[in-house]
Amino acid sequence: MSYQIAIDGPAGAGKSTIAKIVAKKKGFIYVDTGAMYRAMALHMIKNNIDGNDSEKVAKECDNANVTLKYIDGEQVVLLNDENVNAFLRTEEVGNMASITAKNPTLRKKVTDLQIELANTNDVVMDGRDIGTCVLPNAQVKVYLTASSEVRAKRRYDELMAKGESADIKKIEEDIILRDHQDMTREISPLKQADDAVLVDSSNMTIEEVADKIISLCE
Ligand code: CDP
DSSP, rough: OOOEEEEEEEETSSSSHHHHHHHHHOOOOEEEHHHHHHHHHHHHHHHHHTTOOOOHHHGGGGGGOOEEEEEEEEEEEEEEEEOOOHSSSSSHHHHHHHHTTTHHHHHHHHHHHHHHHHSOEEEEEEESSSSIIIIITTTEEEEEOOOOHHHHHHHHHHHHHHOOOOOOOHHHHHHHHHHHHHOSSSSOOOOOOOOOOEOTTTTOHHHHHHHHHHHHTO
């Protein structure tokens, strides 16, 4: 079996930053499952689909083909063969992703691709349901979290670094709403797997968190 490291947790916990470092150190591929949900959400936005209209979302899934490729170790998300990486990390797409990720048809489509990737590669995969649903037999499972205040500050700093304007209070409100949506949905809700190690990164550096996860692989 391939080696699988599953990292789940709420928005802004630092999953992608940590997962990338761990993947590099281990020589595994990094699979950002949130980016797949974001690409599906982008497709729905582009086609004016109401994210809460489950029938329309399910139907539109047939027209959205998401695939991944790796260029110099970086994950590139292709939506109908177009590289959409540059459009995925906006608040609008993130909020839509949290809504459309409730859709069972959409989840099955995205999850099947994740399982295929993990069956054929050693992976560090981050998301909401990786340890609980997608890779239940992962050798290492981590539930990475931090206070909503710290997570909002990190997201704010990320946007500032990109030269975008942002309101930190609004970001924290969005984060709390998204956590609620992700944790209370019927299908694959965000929760700590019984066999996952809880890591609260509120007072930890990136290196400390990455080292902690690497130590779990030994
Ligand atoms: O980076 P951030 O944590 O803000 O979000 P993300 O990982 O890019 O995920 C965006 C949204 O996709 C989340 O709010 C979830 O609703 C959904 N998602 C999911 O349902 N399952 C996953 N495995 C990954 C993301």
